[in-house]
Amino acid sequence: MQPTTRPAVRTRVALTQAQITGPAAALAGLLPLSGGIMTGTRTNNVASEATPAVGGGVTGDTFDRWRVLANGTLELGPGNAARDTNLRCSAANELTTDDALVVALMFRHMGSLLGVYWAAAVAKPSVTGSRGGNAAVGSLLTALSTLGFITDNTTA
Numbered sequence: 001m002q003p004t005t006r007p008a009v010r011t012r013v014a015l016t017q018a019q020i021t022g023p024a025a026a027l028a029g030l031l032p033l034s035g036g037i038m039t040g041t042r043t044n045n046v047a048s049e050a051t052p053a054v055g056g057g058v059t060g061d062t063f064d065r066w067r068v069l070a071n072g073t074l075e076l077g078p079g080n081a082a083r084d085t086n087l088r089c090s091a092a093n094e095l096t097t098d099d100a101l102v103v104a105l106m107f108r109h110m111g112s113l114l115g116v117y118w119a120a121a122v123a124k125p126s127v128t129g130s131r132g133g134n135a136a137v138g139s140l141l142t143a144l145s146t147l148g149f150i151t152d153n154t155t156a
Contacts, residue, residue, distance in 0.1 A: 050069055061079035063077055
């Protein structure tokens with residue numbers, strides 16, 4: 001008679017912050033093995049603002065694919081080379097990247113001020129005056145208005 005094998009049993013473990021009493025390293029090793037869930041706020045204090053506070057990747061990566069530094073900077077990369085992209089808070093209510101931002105589907109500006117090519121952000125300008133039969137000017141005004149860069153208040 002063949003011995004019967006039983007399937008491995010996985011038990012989910014749910015811990016609240018109040019239940020965590022052991023060293024953080026022991027907990028970090030326990031939760032992935034048990035499929036556990038930890039709830040509550042996680043605070044990770046590190047030595048300096050430039051120190052990674054948390055990060056992650058895929059098994060076999062030589063670099064973290066993403067990490068957050070203690071100063072709030074998000075760094076991203078391919079996993080097989082150093083992180084090469086960043087996003088950070090550069091001032092109150094302002095995000096900055098030193099890299100390119102590519103939007104594949106749609107970019108919609110919901111604010112009331114805009115500045116491009118290093119111009120100061122200003123309210124949407126209004127163009128006035130007579131078009132006077134100049135088709136090129138009329139076409140330009142229609143295009144700029146359609147894109148939302150101006151309000152076309154000109155007359156024909």
